[in-house]
Amino acid sequence: MNSSLSCKRGVARRRRCKMQCVELGHRYLLDQYDAPDDTQAQILQFMMRVGKNYPFNNSAHPGTNCQEVIRALIHRIHYLQLQIPCQENHQIVNLLRECLLLFERRAAIRHGLLPPIDHREDIENEPTCPTCGHINFVCNCTPPENTQ
Numbered sequence: 401m402n403s404s405l406s407c408k409r410g411v412a413r414r415r416r417c418k419m420q421c422v423e424l425g426h427r428y429l430l431d432q433y434d435a436p437d438d439t440q441a442q443i444l445q446f447m448m449r450v451g452k453n454y455p456f457n458n459s460a461h462p463g464t465n466c467q468e469v470i471r472a473l474i475h476r477i478h479y480l481q482l483q484i485p486c487q488e489n490h491q492i493v494n495l496l497r498e499c500l501l502l503f504e505r506r507a508a509i510r511h512g513l514l515p516p517i518d519h520r521e522d523i524e525n526e527p528t529c530p531t532c533g534h535i536n537f538v539c540n541c542t543p544p545e546n547t548q
């Protein structure tokens with residue numbers, strides 16, 4: 401498919417439209433700005449797992465999760481706030497934190513755990529499980545066997 405045909409804005413552009421999905425739900429090409437080569441893009445790849453909890457997935461590969469991308473956005477907005485402070489940056493960070501909380505609430509409910517209710521001031525800094533990626537009090541992973 402010609403990417404210019406899938407541009408929902410209908411604006412003719414020399415470059416491709418914004419974000420393109422190249423692997424449904426898992427891999428995306430993100431537009432890159434100020435690059436000397438117009439064809440360059442950045443790849444955002446989410447982890448793909450197989451099993452009963454992952455319908456439609458036929459293979460597995462590493463990648464990140466949505467929460468980690470949100471943490472990067474929050475960090476970047478903090479930096480942008482240092483450059484040019486504004487109230488909108490505070491609102492953006494608060495909404496991103498709310499998104500993080502919703503991801504963790506969703507995971508807790510799916511795992512039969514008590515969902516976090518409080519909107520933590522710095523939920524993006526909560527320690528996360530290296531296996532599932534959820535914040536520790538939402539993690540439902542089996543702890544590693546004692547090797548003593």
Ligand SMILES: [Zn+2]
Binds near residue numbers: 533
């Ligand atoms: Zn875990």
